[in-house]
Amino acid sequence: MSGDRQKPGNGAKKKAHQVVTSADVAREAGVSRSTVSRCMADDERISEATRKRVQETAAQLGYHVNKIASSMNRRKSDLIGLVTSGLTDPFRIEFLDCLISQIQQSGYRPLVIDVSDPDQMGISMLNLLQYQVAGVVVTSGSPSPEVGTHYLKRNVPVVLVNRAGRLEGADVINCDNVHGGELAADMLLKSGKKRLGFLNVRGGTYSGNVRGEAFVSRIAPRLADGEISFTSLVCDSADYDGGFHAGLKYLAGGENTPDAIFCAKDHIALGLMDAARFELGLTVPGDLAVIGFDDIAAARQGAYQLTTVRQRADQLAEMTVERLRRRIGGDDLGDERLVLPVEFIRRQTV
Amino acid sequence: MSGDRQKPGNGAKKKAHQVVTSADVAREAGVSRSTVSRCMADDERISEATRKRVQETAAQLGYHVNKIASSMNRRKSDLIGLVTSGLTDPFRIEFLDCLISQIQQSGYRPLVIDVSDPDQMGISMLNLLQYQVAGVVVTSGSPSPEVGTHYLKRNVPVVLVNRAGRLEGADVINCDNVHGGELAADMLLKSGKKRLGFLNVRGGTYSGNVRGEAFVSRIAPRLADGEISFTSLVCDSADYDGGFHAGLKYLAGGENTPDAIFCAKDHIALGLMDAARFELGLTVPGDLAVIGFDDIAAARQGAYQLTTVRQRADQLAEMTVERLRRRIGGDDLGDERLVLPVEFIRRQTV
DNA sequence: CCTGATTGTGCACACGTGTGCATTCAACGA
DNA sequence: TCGTTGAATGCACACGTGTGCACAATCAGG
Structure with a gap:
């Protein structure tokens, strides 16, 4: 034979x-x-x-x-690394949901990798390289420039989503945090509330900081006039419990208690609302106006009806895979910084 | 040289x-x-x-x-397939979160595969085999006996989580649906409510059906006495919106309107509650008692405080990987059917 | 010094595929 | 009939690793 x-x-x-x-x-x-x-x-x-x-x-x-043998021969698999940290943040989950679906539809497979421990970031991303991944999407943490060069050398595209970093050879996609912060500011200024606040997690995240800064500079003129006051509020974790405890702490009463709070993200806003309504007996929006960011599914629920700034997870995912595909296909694009438009969603909390 | x-x-x-x-x-x-x-x-x-x-x-x-080359040589990778359908069901997300974390801690990597289209189930699982996966966890859909034999032949362990199927050579892990249904029944019987209902998605799921059947047989004696009545309720989707619309439909008023509903899962219960409270002006638990199942994070939130039956996602994940590891390690266990205990969580909705 | 055991390394093969290059074969024009 | 061309397919190599077996070296015991 x-x-x-x-x-x-x-x-x-x-x-x-x-x-x-x-x-x-x-x-x-x-x-x-x-x-x-x-x-x-x-x-x-x-x-x-x-x-x-x-x-x-x-x-x-x-x-x-045999995909393994094929990958070995071609020195390129059809796996796409998904770098994330736990499945707890609602908006990230929605994004991952869309992302996984689209990745699969494009003929690739998502290889999830958890970097809840930020120290693991570097070695995890390097480790990912050993699976001959075709590309990587980072939704948590910030890869060091060093791993960036490794990816660049191997010609493996990286997309950072809603992250600060400017990584050499990588695309960065953010929603329009600045415009979102401004929209929230405009709305609260119009609402007639006087004691504004911005609630973010302690230490801040990149997205949250940008939103807060845009918010503040938008209200700056009125602030200078003395018409309104502003307080920067901080919670211990960027989730429901964080918002809840922050509510207990900041809304207990007193002269300076805010009557309108812009939250860095919806999930925090939900906790804040529940603390205000069910623990402190406040009404929303009567005693307290709340604006969130993201427009997660829970924000639409009857129990919250949260006024918020929407970023669309599906579009974010679409931009991500489109970018990945083009780079994998060989298009030699320079580093780019893409911005996803946001939209103000008016519900019942202002 | x-x-x-x-x-x-x-x-x-x-x-x-x-x-x-x-x-x-x-x-x-x-x-x-x-x-x-x-x-x-x-x-x-x-x-x-x-x-x-x-x-x-x-x-x-x-x-x-190089993991790919290594996998090829040993004809076994350190990937573990995660068969799921979208990231929309809150409890499944919590489970996947724990699972991913534990898989990674055990030195494996999760390879996610979406089977939102049930027709894809078969070829997707076969496709998974081409990645030389070390094992597979199925959290959605039911693999056919045919793919089962393929896995058996290749000696790749499969664990079905909260699923009906009895697959040859595979472990099946369920929470104690029967006991959970009974606990819910006991609670509602004690509450003094008279017009009981069980709300499940149209067509039913395995878990939901078992819970409902256990519920019904537990209340059967009192039903026979004529002390209480029972209605089987159906919603169109197994999520918040499904529960919400079911609420609008069944709670609009009339003689037979239920005053106590056991929901097949928490997510449905949340929608039901919101429809009752915010659309129909009912009070919970005054006008309507609600019991859920799962104890997802949102059930603990102030806006809901849902009384429910808890199954612990972390323990479920632990059992899953423990089982996988033993089989991968070579332990030749027969098919087994494991049951995770559940726990009644009393909050404010009964 | 000889024998056998033990320890540490190297050689060569196998895993299953993709692909550049050579080869075969039929068709076709002159 | 011969040379040329184009299409279709086979050959052989390479990808990077793990591992059975053989072999060298060291050592203990007699």
């Missing part, structure tokens, strides 16, 4: 139930292994007849291309 | 910036490639001195084992 480098004895049978390989298909269809490979890849140079015949025998034998 | 099967010419340099391989480390450290491989795997038979030396040169050159 033909075939390359066959075993010394006779390669007829080895184990009882071995996995079916391209060589098996080749033997069965009476062609060479190369032809099988080309048929599975829909190579142009294969005649229609043999292609059909080979694909049929392949299906009959239950042959599937 | 030594080395096996080196290139015809002189394999000194090929491309400008090639990726560093074990051969490079071997050359640099003055040992054979085999020794490098053994050093990276912490093989016992390597002397302490050379191991240290090799590992140092490896670190210095920035060498990392």
